[in-house]
Amino acid sequence: MDPNHLFSSHFLDGAIASRIEGQHRPLPSVIVIGAGISGIAAARSLYDASFKVTVLESRDRLGGRIHTDYSFGFPVDMGASWLHGVCNENPLAPLIRGLGLTLYRTSGDNSVLYDHDLESYMLFNIDGNPVSQQMVIEVGDTFKKILEETGKVRDEHPEDISVSQAISVVLDRHPELRQQGLAHEEHVLSGGHGLMVQGYDPVIKSLAKDIDIRLNHRVKKISSGYNKVMVTVEDGRNFVADAAIITVPIGILKANLIEFEPRLPDWKVSAISDLGVGNENKIALRFDKVFWPNVELLGIVAPTSYACGYFLNLHKATGHPVLVYMVAGRFAYDIEKLSDESAANFVMLQLKKMFPNASEPVQHLVSRWGTDPHSLGCYSYDLVGKPDDVYDKLRAPLGNLFFGGEAVSLDNQGSVHGAYSAGVMAAENCERYLLEKQGHVEKLSVRDEMLETLIPLQISRM
Numbered sequence: 001m002d003p004n005h006l007f008s009s010h011f012l013d014g015a016i017a018s019r020i021e022g023q024h025r026p027l028p029s030v031i032v033i034g035a036g037i038s039g040i041a042a043a044r045s046l047y048d049a050s051f052k053v054t055v056l057e058s059r060d061r062l063g064g065r066i067h068t069d070y071s072f073g074f075p076v077d078m079g080a081s082w083l084h085g086v087c088n089e090n091p092l093a094p095l096i097r098g099l100g101l102t103l104y105r106t107s108g109d110n111s112v113l114y115d116h117d118l119e120s121y122m123l124f125n126i127d128g129n130p131v132s133q134q135m136v137i138e139v140g141d142t143f144k145k146i147l148e149e150t151g152k153v154r155d156e157h158p159e160d161i162s163v164s165q166a167i168s169v170v171l172d173r174h175p176e177l178r179q180q181g182l183a184h185e186e187h188v189l190s191g192g193h194g195l196m197v198q199g200y201d202p203v204i205k206s207l208a209k210d211i212d213i214r215l216n217h218r219v220k221k222i223s224s225g226y227n228k229v230m231v232t233v234e235d236g237r238n239f240v241a242d243a244a245i246i247t248v249p250i251g252i253l254k255a256n257l258i259e260f261e262p263r264l265p266d267w268k269v270s271a272i273s274d275l276g277v278g279n280e281n282k283i284a285l286r287f288d289k290v291f292w293p294n295v296e297l298l299g300i301v302a303p304t305s306y307a308c309g310y311f312l313n314l315h316k317a318t319g320h321p322v323l324v325y326m327v328a329g330r331f332a333y334d335i336e337k338l339s340d341e342s343a344a345n346f347v348m349l350q351l352k353k354m355f356p357n358a359s360e361p362v363q364h365l366v367s368r369w370g371t372d373p374h375s376l377g378c379y380s381y382d383l384v385g386k387p388d389d390v391y392d393k394l395r396a397p398l399g400n401l402f403f404g405g406e407a408v409s410l411d412n413q414g415s416v417h418g419a420y421s422a423g424v425m426a427a428e429n430c431e432r433y434l435l436e437k438q439g440h441v442e443k444l445s446v447r448d449e450m451l452e453t454l455i456p457l458q459i460s461r462m
């Protein structure tokens with residue numbers, strides 16, 4: 001099956017196009033801002049419904065926080081790499097199945113934090129000596145118990161409390177659980193977590209097929225009124241359409257890098273400032289041969305939670321001799337201040353604590369999501385004490401302006417599938433709005449039915 005046909009308007013009954021064209025009205029036009037998964041999903045949805053769509057993207061590439069790098073000669077994801085929720089309910093499952101992409105399941109657990117099973121985790125202590133597998137399992141079990149107990153504390157408190165406060169309550173109640181680590185638990189789709197073995201890029205390429213996407217078009221201003229939207233890009237050119245869908249990262253909105261005319265209402269501005277933006281970075285090292293054990297993850301105990309990173313062994317999932325060091329939080333911001341060379345040297349120091357005879361990498365890649373001017377951060381997250389309706393307000397349209405992107409996802413912020421669904425939802429709302437304006441009230445899409453397919457997801461574990 002040609003996977004692109006999954007999204008082709010040929011599958012539609014031709015209803016939208018013929019009904020709109022039959023009225024001799026021009027096709028409704030929409031500008032989508034941002035060509036990450038959310039913007040591309042929105043554009044795909046509108047394109048398949050025969051709308052005129054133009055996507056304006058500030059980078060010189062597609063995908064946004066999905067970035068499959070090929071400079072090692074094979075795909076390495078420097079942004080998102082896991083499908084969280086390897087199950088048929090995942091909105092990306094039909095596309096991944098249709099493209100014949102393989103997933104390597106690193107965990108069967110359904111929580112956000114537990115995306116690695118411990119039986120394939122090799123941990124080293126601060127002196128570089130291996131920690132017994134028994135100890136790793138015990139720490140893991142304790143971690144799970146703390147997460148369970150933290151969930152109970154959350155349910156007992158109607159008001160927001162910080163994750164660290166909740167954990168303090170748990171540790172006061174259960175001193176036997178006193179160990180290092182953790183944060184809050186949030187349940188995601190079932191099916192555990194699967195690495196995209198061929199990278200996320202094929203998903204982006206397939207969704208983007210035939211769509212008018214203008215790269216290197218940084219949007220500076222959005223003016224709306226008189227049933228039209230005018231979008232101004234960096235070089236001063238204007239694009240006009242009946243509506244626009246904004247899918248830029250929350251970090252960009254928080255930094256006020258786009259001017260709105262008229263100004264955004266106060267409730268929208270508050271919703272933008274009421275969400276947090278976290279950071280994570282990856283340093284990928286390619287070696288000429290594998291010198292490390294055949295486990296999925298390698299970790300070394302850090303003196304404090306600040307300098308806590310771990311290595312994902314891509315060799316186990318993909319067969320390529322690559323280790324990807326992952327760091328988060330303040331540490332991730334500090335890594336960004338280093339040159340690529342220094343970051344790779346720092347990571348090698350960590351590796352050599354575990355494997356003193358480690359060979360030098362032949363190539364390296366370093367991400368900088370926190371200071372990247374196209375993202376200014378990695379994931380949105382809940383700030384303590386945020387109002388309950390922050391997501392509703394963030395998502396709410398303003399006339400002919402619609403909002404997509406991972407941060408406005410209904411249930412799965414910070415994920416690829418959440419961003420995808422948010423884009424599709426923004427497109428559907430936009431479609432409805434424009435069709436109602438033209439006097440068409442029926443919802444005409446049959447795409448979802450067409451996406452139901454019996455091909456199973458391909459999951460491996462070596």
Ligand SMILES: Cc1cc2nc3c(=O)[nH]c(=O)nc-3n(C[C@H](O)[C@H](O)[C@H](O)COP(=O)(O)OP(=O)(O)OC[C@H]3O[C@@H](n4cnc5c(N)ncnc54)[C@H](O)[C@@H]3O)c2cc1C
Nearest residue numbers: 034036037038058064065080081082219374405406415416
């Ligand atoms: C290091 C890292 C690891 C991650 N790991 C995972 C994972 O394993 N699994 C998972 O599900 N999720 C993961 N995520 C999260 C996931 O990548 C994001 O939630 C998702 O890709 C966001 O998609 P989006 O379309 O909302 O935003 P983006 O992908 O950021 O797209 C927004 C687009 O807007 C563009 N833009 C910005 N400003 C302008 C402007 N002024 N004009 C025009 N265009 C503009 C940007 O260049 C970008 O292309 C990870 C993220 C990072 C950074």
